[in-house]
Amino acid sequence: MARLPRLTVPGYPHHVIQRGNNRQPVFVDDQDRETLLGLLSEYATKHKVAIHAWVLMGNHFHLLATPATDKGLPLMMQALGRRYVQIFNRRHVRTGTLWEGRYRATLVQTDRYLLACMAYIDLNPVRAGLVTKAADWRWSSHRHYIGLHQDRLLTPHPLCWALGNTPFAREAAYADLVQQGVALDQQAQLTDATLKGWALGDRSFLEQIEVQTDRRTTRGRAGRPALKKPG
Structure with missing residues (x-):
């Protein structure tokens, strides 16, 4: 079966995941992380993509971005991926691929999922057991939103x-939102939709996007459609 084109719609937030090949590390040290963030800033500006949130993990990273x-989004991710691999391979004296194929992304309904996606x-x-509080992880946008760091990206x-x-009220409200956590069903929805490339939202939102893009936004049911009964 032919692979559907990636769903990218300007003006809507997209949750993006880029993973390392075979779950291998894509960051060896802080210099690698600074390099990726610098390139992300450069290419996001060039291709007109607003970055709302990000986190760098050991073998993958997440973005929340509106092209x-x-x-804009595919051009940014293509340029970011290629240039980062060139620098990473040269610096660590290696060759070959770094990424696990194409980046994964889902379009998210703003009012229903945006803040949940940021907290996620x-x-x-x-969740990975690297820290006990989100504020303790330096390599994410969380510290910006709770007033501990200014992130121009x-x-x-x-x-x-x-x-x-x-600003104080917004920072306190956001810190409280993250502290409350994300419900397990929302975590599963965010992960599943992103990895499979479907849109995430209520029925009305999905129908709107399908009309706008002329593309399915969720997996269709297997088999032939049921026939309507006469009368």
């Missing part, structure tokens, strides 16, 4: 501004 054009991204190091989504009338 301004239909080509922030809590990756906690980020473009906060309007939903973040709506969390409070002052």
Whole structure:
């Protein structure tokens, strides 16, 4: 079966995962992490992609990003992946692939899933047992949103501004949101939709995206469609 084209729609947030090949590390040290963030900033600006959240793990990374054009996100990820591998291979005296094929991505319904997706991204190091609190992990956007660090890579989504009338109120509200965690069913939905490339939202949202893109947003049922009964 032919692979569906990746679903990318300008103006909507997308959750992106890029993994290392065979789960191998894609960051050896902090210099590698700084390199990737620098390249991400460069290519996000060039291709007009707003980065709302990010986390760098050992063998993969996550982004939450809104492209301004239909080509912006794939062009950014292609340039980022290629250039980072060149630098990584040269620095660590290696050859060959680094990534596990194409990046994975899902389009998320803003009002229903955006803040949950941000918290999901922030809590990756906690779920992996690397830290006990999201704020203890240096390599994510979480510290920016709770007022511990200024990250010029980020473009906060309007939903973040709506969390409070002052910076302190927004930071406190976001910290509380992350501390509450993400429900297990939402975690599963975010992971499954991203890895399979489907959109994530309610029925009305999915129907809207299908009309807009002329593409399925969820897996169709197997077999032939049922016939309507006469009368």
